[in-house]
Amino acid sequence: MADIIRDAPIGQIIRFVTGNKVLQYPEEKPDFVLPEGYNTALNSFTTSPVKEKEETSPSPSPSPTLERKKTMDTVRSVDSREDIEAALTHIKSREDTEAWTESRLEIERELSLERTKSMPIAPTKTADGNILVDWYMTDDPANPQNWSNAKRGFVALQICLYTFAVYSGSAIYTSSQLEVERVFHVGPTAASLPLALYVLAYGIGPLFFSPLSEIPIIGRNPIYMSTFALFVILSIPTALAKSFGALLVLRFLQGFLGSPCLATGGATMQDMYSLLKLPYAMTFWVSAAYCGPALGPLLSGFAVPVKGWRWSLWEIVWISAPVLVCMLLFTPETSTPNILFRRAARLRKLTGSPQLRSQSEIDQQHLNPTAVAVDALIKPLEITIKDPAIAFVNIYSSIVYAIYYSFFEVFPLVYPGMYGFNIGQTGIVFTCVAVACLLGILSYTAYLYFYLVPDVLKNGLRAQEHRLVPALICVFGPVIGLFMFAWTANPSIHWIASVIGITIYAATAFVVFQCIFVYVPMSYPHYAASL
Numbered sequence: 001m002a003d004i005i006r007d008a009p010i011g012q013i014i015r016f017v018t019g020n021k022v023l024q025y026p027e028e029k030p031d032f033v034l035p036e037g038y039n040t041a042l043n044s045f046t047t048s049p050v051k052e053k054e055e056t057s058p059s060p061s062p063s064p065t066l067e068r069k070k071t072m073d074t075v076r077s078v079d080s081r082e083d084i085e086a087a088l089t090h091i092k093s094r095e096d097t098e099a100w101t102e103s104r105l106e107i108e109r110e111l112s113l114e115r116t117k118s119m120p121i122a123p124t125k126t127a128d129g130n131i132l133v134d135w136y137m138t139d140d141p142a143n144p145q146n147w148s149n150a151k152r153g154f155v156a157l158q159i160c161l162y163t164f165a166v167y168s169g170s171a172i173y174t175s176s177q178l179e180v181e182r183v184f185h186v187g188p189t190a191a192s193l194p195l196a197l198y199v200l201a202y203g204i205g206p207l208f209f210s211p212l213s214e215i216p217i218i219g220r221n222p223i224y225m226s227t228f229a230l231f232v233i234l235s236i237p238t239a240l241a242k243s244f245g246a247l248l249v250l251r252f253l254q255g256f257l258g259s260p261c262l263a264t265g266g267a268t269m270q271d272m273y274s275l276l277k278l279p280y281a282m283t284f285w286v287s288a289a290y291c292g293p294a295l296g297p298l299l300s301g302f303a304v305p306v307k308g309w310r311w312s313l314w315e316i317v318w319i320s321a322p323v324l325v326c327m328l329l330f331t332p333e334t335s336t337p338n339i340l341f342r343r344a345a346r347l348r349k350l351t352g353s354p355q356l357r358s359q360s361e362i363d364q365q366h367l368n369p370t371a372v373a374v375d376a377l378i379k380p381l382e383i384t385i386k387d388p389a390i391a392f393v394n395i396y397s398s399i400v401y402a403i404y405y406s407f408f409e410v411f412p413l414v415y416p417g418m419y420g421f422n423i424g425q426t427g428i429v430f431t432c433v434a435v436a437c438l439l440g441i442l443s444y445t446a447y448l449y450f451y452l453v454p455d456v457l458k459n460g461l462r463a464q465e466h467r468l469v470p471a472l473i474c475v476f477g478p479v480i481g482l483f484m485f486a487w488t489a490n491p492s493i494h495w496i497a498s499v500i501g502i503t504i505y506a507a508t509a510f511v512v513f514q515c516i517f518v519y520v521p522m523s524y525p526h527y528a529a530s531l
Contacts, residue, residue: 003141004151007332009225027346034351037122041131042353101525105275105461126362133344133358142343144272144334152272156281158323158331159265160288162228165320166258167292168299169235170198171430172316173251174408175300175423176309183309184244192409193248198255199405205259211372213264216360219338220268223260225328231257232320239313254316262289266517271334276456279448283514287437290510294433297408301427337363379527390523393516400478400509407433407502414498418491429499436503440510444470464522471515477508 005011006023015023026032118139124132135143144152173194181191213223231254238250269281299319300312333339337360344358384391407430415421415429447470455462484501 004154004330004332008328008330009221010328012221025343025346027343027350032350034347035120035136037120038131038347038356041123041125042351042355044125101461101522105456129355130357130362131353131355132362133340133347133356135340142339144336144339145274147272155272155331155334156269156284158327159261159268160285161323162224162327163261163265163285164288164292165316165323166202166231166261167289168296168319169254169258169292169316170195170202170296171293171405171408172296172300172312173198174297174412175304175427176312177412178423179304179309180244180247184247186244190244194251195405195408197248197252201252201255202259202262205256206263207377209260209263210267211375213260213267213335214337215367216335216337216341216358216364219333219335220264220271221331221333223264224331225324227257227260228320228324228327232317232324235313235317235320239310239317265289268334271336276453279452279514279518280445282517283441283444283448286514286517287441287510290506290513291434291437293405293408294430294437294506297411297427297430298424299427302424305423336360375527383524383527387523390520393520397513397516400512403478403482404506404509414489415495418489419495421495429495429502432499432503433506436506437510439503439507440514443507444511444514461522464519467518467522468515471512474508474511478505478512481505481508 002023006015006025011023020028118137120137121135121140123134126132139146141147147155177188177191177195180186180194181188184191209223209227212218213220234250234253234257238247238254241247241250265285266282269285270278273281300315303311303315337358340358341360341364344356344361347356348354384394411426411429412423415426416423421429452467481501481504484504485498486501488497488501
């Protein structure tokens with residue numbers, strides 16, 4: 001638990017305030033012993049390196065004679081460099097491969113075997129004399145891939161709660177729509193804008209926040225915490241808005257500041273889980289996003305008629321604030337480039353050696369803001385235009401998602417008008433989406449467990465189109481569900497028939513989305529975060 005708090009935002013603040021004297025990392029403790037591979041590499045500049053790597057840093061410099069600081073007195077002397085090198089193993093990192101590729105799968109297989117042996121990892125030395133800081137051991141506890149299942153599950157749960165809080169904030173407003181029309185003297189179309197602008201904004205946000213979270217010096221947590229804190233703060237004036245214009249602007253900003261859960265949540269899961277386990281984690285994360293809007297009207301439906309239209313907006317504060325506190329206390333950084341970036345800085349401080357650098361630190365020096373902007377904004381558009389498959393997937397996903405959100409406008413027309421439901425009872429109808437989500441989870445995880453994972457272990461990664469097989473079966477479901485809903489939404493037919501139609505729609509659309517979320521990054525791994 002101490003390492004979770006240390007790596008969480010509140011722990012980093014405590015470290016900063018105390019000058020790193022509290023919640024120390026191993027490299028900062030007086031009894032720390034530098035791994036022998038680094039000790040050897042630091043004294044090997046005049047002889048052949050441990051293992052050379054062709055990639056060079058942007059500022060080549062001759063290797064100076066190193067002077068050890070007093071803190072290095074605890075480091076064991078090296079009697080035979082050759083013997084130590086023979087005992088060390090160079091393990092290729094996951095970061096050396098592209099996500100969602102066969103090479104990543106092979107590396108993860110090797111790492112899963114090496115992880116059980118607890119072997120020291122030899123540092124790599126670049127041609128220009130830099131020593132690349134890596135994990136110390138194959139089972140290094142700082143590596144998110146090595147965390148216990150309980151720790152990874154706890155972090156994943158926090159990301160799911162964060163996602164649920166933001167997504168439920170979109171549709172939780174719909175219970176207040178009729179009263180907003182009355183209070184601000186606007187029509188139904190205008191009154192639906194606070195919902196539409198919120199959804200639009202958290203669709204735009206990932207274009208900006210996804211690239212930022214990939215910068216090694218930043219990582220995931222600063223993006224999560226800064227934006228989510230502002231999201232919670234802005235939720236207060238949103239609930240107090242005195243004019244319709246202010247409500248629209250604040251709802252847009254709410255959606256924009258809540259979007260990092262969509263922009264980076266999947267990347268956090270990828271940081272912690274291997275390629276074979278990642279689909280399971282993604283399934284539960286997507287379910288949080290899928291159920292959030294559906295349960296929003298239920299959370300506010302019974303209270304708004306009694307407490308007023310502002311109550312639904314206050315509920316956003318009450319849902320998100322505890323999640324923010326939990327994340328500040330217990331969400332560690334998961335970005336491997338950021339973790340190794342900070343480890344390299346601690347080792348340089350310990351040894352006084354500028355040669356100790358992480359690969360991410362070297363890569364960061366080559367980052368071009370223009371190139372980052374092109375990758376985030378222009379490249380996805382170019383791929384969509386040039387690749388009909390991606391264009392179709394984007395259009396189809398947009399239509400299915402738009403229909404999903406149209407339920408929040410349609411249900412109040414159907415169930416109160418035709419069946420005499422009140423606002424709270426109409427909110428209960430949305431629980432059919434949660435039931436559909438559960439059915440989708442059970443069917444898709446069964447497909448993963450009984451077919452896909454064994455097939456990958458036996459045959460490797462097939463072509464990305466193979467991941468669309470469940471979608472080809474379920475793609476008929478949304479059409480069937482909508483047809484059933486439209487034909488049975490009639491006062492002469494029991495309301496459960498139309499609800500079953502929505503359940504069919506939501507369950508099959510959930511599976512289709514799961515397949516698409518894997519197909520797209522497998523097609524363009526380098527641009528997965530932007531597409």
